[in-house]
Amino acid sequence: MNTTSPKKIALVTGAGSGIGRAVALGLLSDGWTVVLAGRRAEPLQTLATEAGRRGQTALAVPTDVTDPGSVQALFDTIGHSFGRLDLLFNNAGVNAPALPMDELPLEKWFDVLNTNVTGVFLCARAAFGLMRRQSPQGGRIINNGSISAHTPRPFTAPYTASKHAVTGLTKALALDGRAFNIVASQIDIGNALTELSERMTRGVLQANGTVAPEPMMDVNHVANAVCHIAALPLETNVLNLTIMASAMPYVGRG
Incomplete structure (x- = not known):
């Protein structure tokens, strides 16, 4: 059942693939107008065109979230096109090779931090x-954290540090937004099956040094969780939500 006004405007970053694409599709199905942001124009436009054929409204805006000018251009477009924003799903993120940190090229550290922290x-x-400035005032920001916001995998210092930083930022947003009816959430996702995570079904380095395949969950369950939070009234918030493949090695890591 559609419980969301079609006039509500959502922005999804990293919308061209994986979790971002699944969430964008879920929001569109729930009646949101969705702005699709990401570095690659082609998958964004493909998704926007598919949405249009279904009678849904999506706008593709190629964006580099690490570039302040690109982000400003994105939000100028949102302001000019719709006059407001009701939801941001802050999803764009990258990882680094699983290497001992003394072997990790420094540019990989900066790339992860620039995207996963500065971009967010x-x-x-x-x-x-x-x-803060729109009328009616307020909105919702949902940050994509990770299981790694709680517990690291081996050789993932940049990614783990970035996701711990997202937790701090989410809490700061939740606090600072109170005066302006802006609420913030974090969704920590474990082993959602996408084209990027499919490799995990063939083997992932474990804390004991072995390599083992891991259980995965359908990415649409993540989309459903984000859509549930998005549909809540602003006087209600899910501050933190962990959604994961039930049998993945999270609780027993280490």
Whole structure:
């Protein structure tokens, strides 16, 4: 059942593939107008065209979340096109090779931090400003954390550090947004099956040094969880939500 007004505007970053694409599809099905952001224009436009054929409204805006000018251009487009933003799903992120940290090229560290922390901050900052100034005031920001926001995998220092930082940012947003009816959530996802995570079904390095395949879950369960949070009234929030493949090695890591 559609419980969301079609006039509500959502932004999904990293919308061209994986979790971002699944969430964008879920929001579109729930009646949201969805702005699709990501570095690659082609998959964004393909998704927007598919949405249009179904009578849904999506706008593709190629964006580099690590570039302040690109993020500003994205939010200028949202402001000019719709005049407001009701939801940001801050999803764009990258990982680094699983290497001992002394072997990890420094540019990989900076790439992960620039995308997963600075990119999340830049989008949250711009969304916060738009939500603060629009009428009616307020909105919702959902940050994509990770199981790694709680517990690392072997040789994942950049990714783990970035996701711990997202937790701090989410809490700061939740606190600072109170005065402006802006709420913030974090969804920590474990082993959602996408084209990027499919390799995990063939083997992942474990804490004991072995390599083992891991159970996965349908990415649509993540989309459903995000859509549930998005549909809540702003006086209600899910501050933190962990959704994971039930038998994945999280609780027993280490």
